[in-house]
Amino acid sequence: MTDDARRTIGVAVLGMGNVGAEVVRILQQSASDLEARVGAPLEIRGVAVRDLGKARSWCSPSLLTDDAASLVTRDDVDVVVELIGGIDLPRTLIGTALEHGKSVVTANKALLADYTGELATIAARAHVDLYFEAAVAGAIPVIRPLMQSLAGDTVQRVAGIVNGTTNFILSAMAENGDDYASTLAEAGRLGYAEADPTADVEGYDAAAKAAILASIAFHSRVTAGDVYREGISTITTDDHESAATLDCTIKLLSICERIDDSMGRQRVSARVYPALVPNSHPLASVNGAFNAVVVEAENAGRLMFYGQGAGGSPTASAVLGDLVMAARNKVHGGRGPLESTYASLPIAPIGDVNTRYYVSMKVADRPGVLSTVAGEFAKRRVSIATVRQAGAGDDARLIVVTHRAPDSALSETVDALNDLDAVLSVSSVLRLEGTDG
């Protein structure tokens, strides 16, 4: 279609939660602006919902349908916005839509983490767009900068706080000194945590986003199962206190890194875990439900993107940006880049990743303990950066911070410490990120 040919771009919206409602509202409210930006009017052809009976004052009842499968194949639909969530149903619907020549905008990170490859293949064959800026870090532009702005650079590392629920909980624990359970309950009361918080607090959500980010950053296929994952449910008030003593704060990080193996071959590490971050690091001051992503590239250096990572309006903003671009491509021809996996870098196991460790252990209060403990580190060539002895008697503790070493060596060291008589228990093991050494 040429620039002058004006027609209407038909939009189908699947799913009517917070984000869907905001998308429909903005489509109606900003219609003339969006038309000017697209080069053609956008018109909602239908809104697929599960329950037709539910009252929705902001959406004309004639638009509602419970037959999503028919909606996405309608001739007068050009772009499908998928906001259902889950995996199986949206996977089928998006696949069908793409096969029928519709461009698709989705915020579904769980789906994308495992099926971007399948869906991008269909989109490429059909010459349509598959956009998903809203899937990672809500309103913050991260996907498009990584895919397009940094298309001529070599990304070395992406590290981000991309889950608002866990960041809210960790921030609140650090600020108030409350324990995990009561802070989680409070987060639920305030609407920051879902009734079943597993996907958030055990890091599954952050791992899906890490998989998406790693795939794009390193032009390789990375799925959720490739991401090493630890959640935040074992973090204690003691950990927060120790972190503060070390001038650090605890954050759940999604880290994607290009690392070399012993032969110098490049591999991808993707991992999610709570880590100590120095207070001087830009990610340390990202609090509450905010998100931030730090990208390190060979030529660009370190970039940071910061903003609201969740919520109806911010997520809708990202969805609408994708929708305008997909609609614009329908009008003017062409399409945006899809996933590119030409580099096909293998995944590095967590054991091969070099990190620093913070280890807190209860020890017997007697001479020689420090020497025995230090010996276990030395045996595995793990160099100790600092040791702090805290408490006395029954409460005697050792807090060790190591230099960088392979995760396998660190983890073997911790196993060995657990076997020592002098160590009553290793109460906490966390990684330390965002520092040299």
Next chain:
Amino acid sequence: MTDDARRTIGVAVLGMGNVGAEVVRILQQSASDLEARVGAPLEIRGVAVRDLGKARSWCSPSLLTDDAASLVTRDDVDVVVELIGGIDLPRTLIGTALEHGKSVVTANKALLADYTGELATIAARAHVDLYFEAAVAGAIPVIRPLMQSLAGDTVQRVAGIVNGTTNFILSAMAENGDDYASTLAEAGRLGYAEADPTADVEGYDAAAKAAILASIAFHSRVTAGDVYREGISTITTDDHESAATLDCTIKLLSICERIDDSMGRQRVSARVYPALVPNSHPLASVNGAFNAVVVEAENAGRLMFYGQGAGGSPTASAVLGDLVMAARNKVHGGRGPLESTYASLPIAPIGDVNTRYYVSMKVADRPGVLSTVAGEFAKRRVSIATVRQAGAGDDARLIVVTHRAPDSALSETVDALNDLDAVLSVSSVLRLEGTDG
């Protein structure tokens, strides 16, 4: 051209400064990565330089030419990268290249600030791309997020530190307590300021970038002459001390804002001036040669983009990203969005802008002075937030911080203060940004 048709994309590079050299180096060094991302190999057809005699070990002599005009019209050139600087010559060369169906990537903010309209019109007619991510904030993706990611949102405000030279000088003054002249000299020695620093220190560079940002953010034509501008050469060590007392720091800000007139009609304010920024504001901690841009949009909320705003490699990263996207469009068809000026919002004069003022004045050390001074503010309905009296005798000073008021009222108040017997001199007037009230 279909996705399967493989051909070579010819690239012409104009200008061989720091950035040009980096672009050529990366094109050669990352050739196979770039080919995979574009979908076709990129090949440098020629590099236009002023002086053919100058030795350039990193570039094959057979590529060099001093005939840029012929290079940009060669049949085997698909994309032209303009890094010459200046206005007249690149304006002609880019215009010619676009007319000949070449896509253009440029980092030339001075040119774009005045001629984006002219060049975008030619690009639209020729169905080619005009990309310029590197023109604002170096490696930091700002143009693409504003133009594409936020295409479905309504931007209210863009405020940024987009000039590295002035930020280096202001950061150094704040840290070392040195005066402006000696800090500027030091910046020159370290390579952060040019021999003639006027474009940087008087805010012309920041104003050109403000014009570009405002045009994109508000879908309206804004040129450099529309931007209200003040430089940093009058900032004193006293100002920095006063700022510190107010828990603020002084930054040269480029601000683009959507404001209503008295009838509720929207207008654009674009302005550049040194301002006090509260230390708690994210822009306050952007130091040295770093850049940052804060975008506030109706639905996305507040976003921040941070990174290196200048330098050969970071700027080359942004240029290469644009080059890959332009080349990709040549291979796959379609093109990115060009400037859109459909909104055509008028420019608001600085007098209509609501800001807060910081006014420092030398006053006679006698009773009643504060009352007289406060009276002048009150007469013009400018509400005072805080007053601090400092010094005594010949060094008696009043430091007033106002609430938000129209700039015209504030500026009339300062004129009136200058006419008072009780005020020996108004030594400094700065705006206060990044706060409510």
